[in-house]
Amino acid sequence: MAGYLQNCWYAFGWAHELENGMLARTALDMRIVAFRTADRTPAAVLDRCPHRFAPLSRGAVRDGVLHCAYHGLGFSGSGECVHNPFGSVPHKAAVRSFPLVERDHILWIWPGESALADPATIPDFSFHHKSNEQDWVVHGYIHMRTGYQIEIDNLMDLSHIETVHRGTFGGRGYINSGQLELREVGEEIHANWWMPSVPLYDLTTGAKLDSRADHFLDTRWSPPSALRLHFSFMPAGTYTGRENSAREDLPGQFQAHLLTPETQRTTHYFWSSKRPTDMNAWMTEEVGRALVLTAFEQEDKPLLEAIEANMPGEFWSSRPIILPNDGGGVRVRRRLARLIRNEQGTPGASAVVEPPEELETQQ
Amino acid sequence: MAGYLQNCWYAFGWAHELENGMLARTALDMRIVAFRTADRTPAAVLDRCPHRFAPLSRGAVRDGVLHCAYHGLGFSGSGECVHNPFGSVPHKAAVRSFPLVERDHILWIWPGESALADPATIPDFSFHHKSNEQDWVVHGYIHMRTGYQIEIDNLMDLSHIETVHRGTFGGRGYINSGQLELREVGEEIHANWWMPSVPLYDLTTGAKLDSRADHFLDTRWSPPSALRLHFSFMPAGTYTGRENSAREDLPGQFQAHLLTPETQRTTHYFWSSKRPTDMNAWMTEEVGRALVLTAFEQEDKPLLEAIEANMPGEFWSSRPIILPNDGGGVRVRRRLARLIRNEQGTPGASAVVEPPEELETQQ
Amino acid sequence: MAGYLQNCWYAFGWAHELENGMLARTALDMRIVAFRTADRTPAAVLDRCPHRFAPLSRGAVRDGVLHCAYHGLGFSGSGECVHNPFGSVPHKAAVRSFPLVERDHILWIWPGESALADPATIPDFSFHHKSNEQDWVVHGYIHMRTGYQIEIDNLMDLSHIETVHRGTFGGRGYINSGQLELREVGEEIHANWWMPSVPLYDLTTGAKLDSRADHFLDTRWSPPSALRLHFSFMPAGTYTGRENSAREDLPGQFQAHLLTPETQRTTHYFWSSKRPTDMNAWMTEEVGRALVLTAFEQEDKPLLEAIEANMPGEFWSSRPIILPNDGGGVRVRRRLARLIRNEQGTPGASAVVEPPEELETQQ
Numbered sequence A, B, C: 001m002a003g004y005l006q007n008c009w010y011a012f013g014w015a016h017e018l019e020n021g022m023l024a025r026t027a028l029d030m031r032i033v034a035f036r037t038a039d040r041t042p043a044a045v046l047d048r049c050p051h052r053f054a055p056l057s058r059g060a061v062r063d064g065v066l067h068c069a070y071h072g073l074g075f076s077g078s079g080e081c082v083h084n085p086f087g088s089v090p091h092k093a094a095v096r097s098f099p100l101v102e103r104d105h106i107l108w109i110w111p112g113e114s115a116l117a118d119p120a121t122i123p124d125f126s127f128h129h130k131s132n133e134q135d136w137v138v139h140g141y142i143h144m145r146t147g148y149q150i151e152i153d154n155l156m157d158l159s160h161i162e163t164v165h166r167g168t169f170g171g172r173g174y175i176n177s178g179q180l181e182l183r184e185v186g187e188e189i190h191a192n193w194w195m196p197s198v199p200l201y202d203l204t205t206g207a208k209l210d211s212r213a214d215h216f217l218d219t220r221w222s223p224p225s226a227l228r229l230h231f232s233f234m235p236a237g238t239y240t241g242r243e244n245s246a247r248e249d250l251p252g253q254f255q256a257h258l259l260t261p262e263t264q265r266t267t268h269y270f271w272s273s274k275r276p277t278d279m280n281a282w283m284t285e286e287v288g289r290a291l292v293l294t295a296f297e298q299e300d301k302p303l304l305e306a307i308e309a310n311m312p313g314e315f316w317s318s319r320p321i322i323l324p325n326d327g328g329g330v331r332v333r334r335r336l337a338r339l340i341r342n343e344q345g346t347p348g349a350s351a352v353v354e355p356p357e358e359l360e361t362q363q
Helices: A148-156 A158-162 A285-310 A324-344 B148-156 B158-162 B285-310 B324-344 C148-156 C158-162 C285-310 C324-344
Strands: A010-014 A022-027 A030-036 A042-046 A060-062 A065-067 A081-083 A100-103 A106-109 A137-144 A179-185 A188-201 A208-222 A226-235 A253-263 A266-274 B010-014 B022-027 B030-036 B042-046 B060-062 B065-067 B081-083 B100-103 B106-109 B137-144 B179-185 B188-201 B208-222 B226-235 B253-263 B266-274 C010-014 C022-027 C030-036 C042-046 C060-062 C065-067 C081-083 C100-103 C106-109 C137-144 C179-185 C188-201 C208-222 C226-235 C253-263 C266-274
Touching: A010 A022, A010 A030, A010 A137, A010 A253, A010 A266, A022 A253, A030 A106, A042 A100, A042 A106, A065 A081, A137 A285, A148 A158, A148 A208, A148 A226, A148 A253, A148 A266, A148 A285, A148 A324, A179 A324, A188 A324, A208 A324, A266 A285, B010 B022, B010 B030, B010 B137, B010 B253, B010 B266, B022 B253, B030 B106, B042 B100, B042 B106, B065 B081, B137 B285, B148 B158, B148 B208, B148 B226, B148 B253, B148 B266, B148 B285, B148 B324, B179 B324, B188 B324, B208 B324, B266 B285, C010 C022, C010 C030, C010 C137, C010 C253, C010 C266, C022 C253, C030 C106, C042 C100, C042 C106, C065 C081, C137 C285, C148 C158, C148 C208, C148 C226, C148 C253, C148 C266, C148 C285, C148 C324, C179 C324, C188 C324, C208 C324, C266 C285
Parallel strands: none
Antiparallel strands: A010 A106, A022 A030, A030 A042, A060 A065, A100 A106, A137 A266, A179 A188, A188 A208, A208 A226, A226 A253, A253 A266, B010 B106, B022 B030, B030 B042, B060 B065, B100 B106, B137 B266, B179 B188, B188 B208, B208 B226, B226 B253, B253 B266, C010 C106, C022 C030, C030 C042, C060 C065, C100 C106, C137 C266, C179 C188, C188 C208, C208 C226, C226 C253, C253 C266
């Protein structure tokens, strides 16, 4: 069983999920509970009282202190025991705490060594903040019965929108006429599609329109498992010359896909979708929410979960056939395997299964 | 864990189950999908795309080609990749195929080496074809949470109809006054009961009638797990002299009991029952169907599943007490163990658990 | 995995549960069925026919003989085969029997060596017999998804009534002002609280009353897992001088808590509660039943089951923090570990996990 990357930031939840006091989730096989301390700073500790192992999330937060439901021991946001109803405070009864940072409406958790946690390395999802009145951002959470790397693969190879998302985003053959460019930007991996002069359709009638558009669809993966999509349909020719360069500055629609392993084979999937700033004015907040919910919950989820259940074993040892469009996903798997191996420090004894070197050109 | 016999025919389904395009089932721990190719020949392949492991049964059959739901790869009935929407066809992307033969309304699958598959060795269930207008054949499928050998045991010792089927077929003490003859016919094992001059009952009132009948109840097991029952109530004395010989040619009622291991502890149970050609004229299609459904689903199934759950371990190592009526089942278990051991080729290292030699005379 | 103590009495059920013929339960990982023989004596045998492993509890008791549902073999209360519908009685077909004693409305089972079973060592629950017309005893059964030792811990540290049972028995701070005395009486361990001069409350309004009471709350544990609670609110000063002595003879309310391991992580919990003989005259049978049902099923059960699911591993190797109020539970765990180790006879090879010596003074 491959380990998880530890010294990095994972999405633990949406900030609003803390509104009702506590948020308990299993992440990286650990039961963790987040709560707000007296000054409203979010904190996260192991969800297990060190006295008798009751889930602390069954207790209550009073004045920023988390009290166990069983015998009333109270714990601070740093995991220190600060209250005992039946005698002196047992200072040995500390519970492990985790760095937790609230940014861009997301709670980011650091499961590794606390001293190494640097909020400056949290991936940028500042698009979650509205820049004007017309903006909207819809977001949600899906529990997936599939490993997080299966989901990263899915997002790094967006050719599946032609088949899986035929009922929502795709099925118009755009990808078939597109060019895929893979870029490595620091530790990030980008998989960017450029689809020039694609036909447009009247979405109510399905009829092909006279006008055409230049379409791009750019995916940015930041380790370990935060993906941002950026895409747009632009009047054909507007941005000629941007085929092979970064398109970060161009207007378009953004999506977040934040994938946190709950266990080896289940994943917390936090997604968001922001109003497009290009020609897709017909996409209201209601349409946008309905579209992504259908695509992610009805189209992706059952298929990816069927794949997880259908895997004959660990991914690489199952010897997948690798096709050209798998390039982005394969690079992410290689990068992640290298980061985990480096962190574990012992290349020889590593539990990381790494992709064979020769895979990309199979056919 | 004992292995399965591989080079032999198992029932994979009823032919009509292919009507709606595909039939996906786990057999012998393998996920398999059957479909009809362009010329309507049935084919079976592993239900797992070699690219990203999606179940092929989530896709669609178009013009006899099975297309994956994930990225649209298409596979022929022989498992060859014949279509790729995003580029050249990856010929490495073959999926394992299995010999599949449609006969007697049954789809027979051969999980072993394809080159050895000989349709001539499919057991005869030609009684499924009606020979006249008055005939009827009812059939069905039951998913059983019990190993297939527990079910074979059940059918090879029909004395259980006196207790388990007291509410349907049995409970009249016929077996108690019968004689059991075991025969080995090639690789088949037959367990045949002869019950001369048994009393008949008015089934509506339960009253014993004046007339008596000679009753036989013959079970034919063909390896690995196809059983045919043949039984009749004949006016007493009609067939005197047939007590100890094969009664294949005598009129009577037929049943099929086809048991395909889904996993070690679950079984696909395909059954059929044909109109009796003897004195049981009261048994209409409706009565026949209701009777066997009650017997198989309400009487056998819960008891056999309770036994499976109650087994302390593997059958022989649990040291069952063997009674005289167990003779047929014990012979089948020995035969099957021998066939599996021979197939595995390595007697010393065999995973087959074989019955101890001395079991049959225990008391 | 730690073993169970074998040569001792466990509650198998309430006597009235045998009224309808049979009582089948898993105890100590063994499926067992109890029934009444011809003279109404209760008997218990392994719930598995030695012929084909059918659960005997699916059969029927006729004239004190337990008949298997599959082929009709009949077994006596001592497990001997006494009937075979299809031939001579197979005397090898014996089923294991267990000593079973009916006492104080409880069926006590001895899973160990039958020759050692001495009914004189059954713990005393004679309070189940009413001594006058006004008495009532309510009782019940709860299936718990938690190990039985977690439950013993819960009962040996009753400080949890201040937190967990705030909605029923507790939350008035009595324990906080009390003194805990631990006593070892033969193989029993007693954990007794003395809470002098506690305020009383009007239970309908919640208002504090002028009168005060001396309150005691005494727990007696008898190995392996039978607990009796005895408690009372007495007019203050009535029993001055009894703070540090046994209070068995004082009037009060009794409860039984009988915990029988079904498996390592599930428990049969038989409870009873008897009418208080002291000042709590307001507690009618209806109020008493509702109160304990709420406390045991709604307050204890979900919390203890959450603890079981939340345990990082075996109890001691999970290194619990031990607080002063855990003294009783720790002594029981030590005693039980010693008894199991002695029974297994091989200290070196023991599977018993024993508490570290230094645990009690941790803070």
